[in-house]
Amino acid sequence: MAYDQVDIVIVATTNNMLAPITLAAVQAGKHVLVEKPAACGARELDGVIEAAQRAGRLVRVGFNHRYHPALLKARELFEAGALGEMMFVRGRYGHGGRIGYDKEWRADPALSGGGELIDQGVHLIDLARCFLGEFSQATGFAHTYFWQMPVDDNGFMLLRTPREQVAFLHVSCTEWKNLFSLEIYGRDAKLHVEGLGGSYGVERLAYYKMLPKMGPPETTIWEYPMGDHSWELEFAEFLQDIRLNRTPAANLYDARAALAIVEKIYGESGYDYHA
Secondary structure: OOOOOOOEEEEOOOHHHHHHHHHHHHHOOOEEEEEOOOOOOOOHHHHHHHHHHHHOOOEEEEOHHHHOHHHHHHHHHHHOOOOOOEEEEEEEEEOOOOOOHHHOHHHOHHHHOOOHHHHOHHHHHHHHHHHHOOOOEEEEEEEOOOOOOOOOOEEEEEEEOOOOOEEEEEEEOOOOOOEEEEEEEEOOEEEEEEOOOHHHOOEEEEEEEOOOOOOOOEEEEEEEOOOOOHHHHHHHHHHHHHHHOOOOOOOHHHHHHHHHHHHHHHHHHOOOOOO
């Protein structure tokens, strides 16, 4: 990492090494794209945040789901005020694992920092924060129902903002048919993102606009059958962040906020992965 010709380091490792390598990279004067969740615990990121600020380096966290086309379109409609005042978000994200999944690194808390809640859960938390903002209260339950492993295979979250807006989220690796569903409710309309391509099904966005007479809504649907270019778009935006010396949209503060929620729910559920 001391090579002068290296400007950007991409960190994509087991979760336990994400923060240490990112810290070493920014201390060596490099910008960093680090995969989510960026650490095994929220407090691990404090030193990284401080070091990045001191070095004047940018760190982007790999919340690539923000860059799926249906979610980009959903964000565009949201920012245009098409939903009206926000009410709540309901999200489900799950896969079914595979033979031997309980023997892989994600099932080892020393490497992963947790199970499904820290794996796919941080994606849903991040997306919910994009539409509702900061959560002041978080509760939930994580449990191991099926896989013979010491980490959770299902996580349930109920998150609340100071304005009583709510995100109800469920992540699972006992979802026998892979699923992604994010419903975003405003007083005037609803957005529903389904699928992520591949085994999750064709990615689509439905916009349901409430009419003055109520009843069946006015419906517009966009489908995105192309391949997944979210990582490409994410990296292109990071290059622009660096050129403009602009704080990345998905940054260490976002990762820390998501991890703080994950840790609270693990604590409530009796999982102590950092003991």
